[in-house]
Amino acid sequence: NAGVTQTPKFQVLKTGQSMTLQCAQDMNHNSMYWYRQDPGMGLRLIYYSASEGTTDKGEVPNGYNVSRLNKREFSLRLESAAPSQTSVYFCASSERPGGNEKLFFGSGTQLSVL
């Protein structure tokens, strides 16, 4: 049982390049999330998808787009990467949004934008 799988684990981009971070979960969860972790800032929500077919902005959505491809997959796209997007990105899923739902996280993608 893989849980939440993120690819790639590491990526280096030049300013202005684009890339897509992939995330898939095998727990049949309805909700999926993208967070970024920066030193001293904790985990900040970029976008989330409460259920298949819906996406909503989180705390820090600027510079990102997402696609909920199907129930399993939720991708995060950087159209024109900036150094401020250097961070560790985590994908997570839960059975449903809200309340006491536990999030299950992937192992993260370390992204550097030069």
Add this chain to the structure above:
Amino acid sequence: DQQVKQNSPSLSVQEGRISILNCDYTNSMFDYFLWYKKYPAEGPTFLISISSIKDKNEDGRFTVFLNKSAKHLSLHIVPSQPGDSAVYFCAATGFTSGTYKYIFGTGTRLKVLA
């Protein structure tokens, strides 16, 4: 505006003693509070949670206390073990201002000394 704050970036405790990790929040609309534990190069994993209508929840060595009037919660680990050394994040969830929020604090790095 940091709605969930962990004011202690780090904490060192002797093995066998109590570890107390603190968390403050500003939004009274949060209805659940959760603690996550994170090891290096891994995603966070759920540890324990508490509903806003309770003031204490216990699970083995881990107890979370909630003081709603002070908008403060704490995680107690007794006895502390070297394997507890990790970064701990508190999180708060709820629907506020028409949107769903799942907000994390900045984290506290716990080091348990053998």
